[in-house]
Amino acid sequence: MSEIDDIFNAAYKPRVFKRREVLLPDYVPEFLPHRDDETKRVALTLSPALRMERPSNIFIYGLTGTGKTAVTKFVLRKLEENAKQKGIKVGYIYANVRHRETPYRILADIADYFNMRIPFTGLSTGEVFNRIVKKLTNLEGVYIIVLDEIDFLVKKYGDDLLYNLTRINEQLSKSRVSIIGITNSVKMIESLDPRVKSSLSEEEIVFSPYDAKQLQDILNQRAEEAFNERALDEEVIPLCAALAAREHGDARRALDLLRVAGEIAERENRNVVTKDDVMKARVEIERDRVGDVVKTLPLHGKLIMTSILLATAMGKDYATTGDIYDNYKKLISKLGLEEITLRRVSGILSELDMLGIISGRIISRGRYGKTRVISLAAEVNAIIQALKEDPMIADLLNEVKYDDNRKNNSL
CATH class of the missing domain: 1.10.10.10 (Winged helix-like DNA-binding domain superfamily/Winged helix DNA-binding domain)
Structure with a gap:
């Protein structure tokens, strides 16, 4: 058996992980510890959609890793489920602005949700927007557009797209559109045109950082699903929580530390994750994070x-x-x-x-x-x-x- 076969066999029977995907950034759990108030506020704001009314636009801000995206996706998923049970058409379109980069690609994602074929290039942004409006005039329902990391769009391209999206309902008769903007920058809203600012921030929700105890609760919940029994030393979760708490209460950072520490233990063919693995993970994550930012x-x-x-x-x-x-x-x-x-x-x-x-x-x-x-x-x-x-x-x-x-x- 070759060395590569050994690697693949080890991956097939993980030593520490039960469900590694539970620790990934895009995983949305069924329960979000220490975010009850924020979850209720988002749900209350969006609930008019179940009466076929346009919900208020929401502007959500807070530091990285404070649960903004997870809460938003969690509530929207529940809203969609409830609407389906009641026979009401409610849908949402999620776009991470940092990944989509341009207004054209963001509009293309929105168009794709409505099964519209938009070429990768060749049309103006205005033309794509007009096609979306034309499509929506023939549809019924309430549609919620989520623009995550919205500050990257505004910094690079200004707020023209936001202006058009917040005014889109003026051109619609059967359907309704609401916007949820998510950002890490508290000051971002101040840079917007006053007309966009007043429309986008009909409801503002601030997510405060987690403290070390709250981070421990989050990690304990995820670890129960993610790791095999007795795969973690008792010092591992408190250390991950403490390190992330120093960095503005970043739950994403805490989960990354725990996941990478587990991956290090797996690579070294060990059954238990230790605090040394956490410290190695910290160095590895920092190196990768810096590299990704600087290279782009x-x-x-x-x-x-x-x-x-x-x-x-x-x-x-x-x-x-x-x-x-x-x-x-x-x-x-x-x-x-x-x-x-x-x-x-x-x-x-x-x-x-x-x-x-x-x-x-x-x-x-x-x-x-x-x-x-x-x-x-x-x-x-x-x-x-x-x-x-x-x-x-x-x-x-x-x-x-x-x-x-x-x-x-x-x-």
């Missing part, structure tokens, strides 16, 4: 990350926006590209801060006033390795030397 940055975003590396080299804990911009201009000059403005660089730095790759704060410089400083919030070597996957950036980073025992690197 546009070119100027990568150049700004490279500029931060340059500015925080030689033992510096932080750099000013001016230092970073000076380095950025040198890199742009070397590549022969057109530079973006300092204001746009500041905007990209804010986006990187929100993604958790860097950390920005305001410090006082006495009589010279206050200034914003930037420090790296992710593991430096992971950033460098992700940047080097872009050949253009790799050429700029050939001189990078990083010591794993130090937080900073030398360029």
